Amino acid sequence: MEKIDYYDSIFKRKSIKRYDLTPLDDNTLAQISNELNNLKPLYDDIKTEVKVLSLDEIEAKKKKKQAPHYLAVFSEPKNDYLVNAGFMLQKMDLLLSGNDIGSCWLGSPQPKEEVLKTSDLEFVIVMAFGKPQDIGSMHRSSVSEFKRKPISEISDIKDTDEILEAARLAPSAGNSQPWFFTGNKNLIHAYGSKPYAVKEHKAPRVKKYNTISMGISLYHLKVAAEHFGKKMEILFDKTAEKNAHEGYEYIVSLKIG
Numbered sequence: 001m002e003k004i005d006y007y008d009s010i011f012k013r014k015s016i017k018r019y020d021l022t023p024l025d026d027n028t029l030a031q032i033s034n035e036l037n038n039l040k041p042l043y044d045d046i047k048t049e050v051k052v053l054s055l056d057e058i059e060a061k062k063k064k065k066q067a068p069h070y071l072a073v074f075s076e077p078k079n080d081y082l083v084n085a086g087f088m089l090q091k092m093d094l095l096l097s098g099n100d101i102g103s104c105w106l107g108s109p110q111p112k113e114e115v116l117k118t119s120d121l122e123f124v125i126v127m128a129f130g131k132p133q134d135i136g137s138m139h140r141s142s143v144s145e146f147k148r149k150p151i152s153e154i155s156d157i158k159d160t161d162e163i164l165e166a167a168r169l170a171p172s173a174g175n176s177q178p179w180f181f182t183g184n185k186n187l188i189h190a191y192g193s194k195p196y197a198v199k200e201h202k203a204p205r206v207k208k209y210n211t212i213s214m215g216i217s218l219y220h221l222k223v224a225a226e227h228f229g230k231k232m233e234i235l236f237d238k239t240a241e242k243n244a245h246e247g248y249e250y251i252v253s254l255k256i257g
């Protein structure tokens with residue numbers, strides 16, 4: 001595993017869905033495990049744990065898109081823990097991609113019962129990873145290869161496109177791109193779309209994955225802010241909460257400076 005430029009990785013990454021099922025070598029796996037110790041949460045007060053699992057630790061029925069390895073996030077289920085999980089683990093997606101290791105957030109695989117029992121925390125989601133079947137097509141070579149909404153559909157801020165571009169390119173469940181950003185270049189308010197357009201029985205699942213996706217885009221914003229020499233701090237803005245557009249709910253505000 002090499003050190004990578006996380007900002008650069010945002011513009012090249014893509015979800016890898018077909019894997020060579022040969023496990024990665026022990027040294028690479030040890031380095032990946034080690035990197036998990038460097039993950040930073042968005043919210044310091046939420047306890048989390050990330051486990052590296054092999055394919056045989058995943059429930060058989062849920063193994064549709066198989067990979068040799070999985071990162072499984074567990075969390076204390078409180079406050080914005082789903083946003084927190086997305087924010088934390090997206091660093092691994094960028095790091096793996098930058099090291100020519102494929103990865104993909106996956107909503108359906110679940111660890112086996114005996115793995116679930118090893119944590120006191122709630123299982124949140126997995127990210128599959130491993131060598132891609134086709135190493136030649138594991139990166140995007142231009143922004144035009146991303147299927148994403150234009151910036152005008154995800155924000156009404158006029159003067160901060162360079163930072164918002166990183167959020168625009170973030171991966172999201174079903175490519176739903178549930179985010180909307182208002183405010184200005186020094187204070188960005190983040191909103192997530194409510195799962196209003198789906199059948200009621202599906203709404204909790206959609207909401208869960210949209211919320212994780214929000215955290216992923218916030219991580220991309222942080223990487224971009226740092227790339228441009230700025231720091232990102234989070235805060236809760238009561239006015240921004242009240243001013244949510246219809247169909248969206250307020251997540252958090254980011255002070256960029």
Ligand SMILES: Cc1cc2nc3c(=O)[nH]c(=O)nc-3n(C[C@H](O)[C@H](O)[C@H](O)COP(=O)(O)O)c2cc1C
Pocket residue numbers: 013014015016017065104105106107108146170171172173174175209210212213216
């Ligand atoms: C929270 C989350 C859950 C996802 N779940 C699945 C899934 O269950 N199956 C799948 O094939 N892709 C899944 N994806 C991958 C998305 O479909 C993918 O990120 C999106 O289409 C954008 O494509 P890209 O990642 O290649 O840029 C998920 C992504 C996220 C962020």
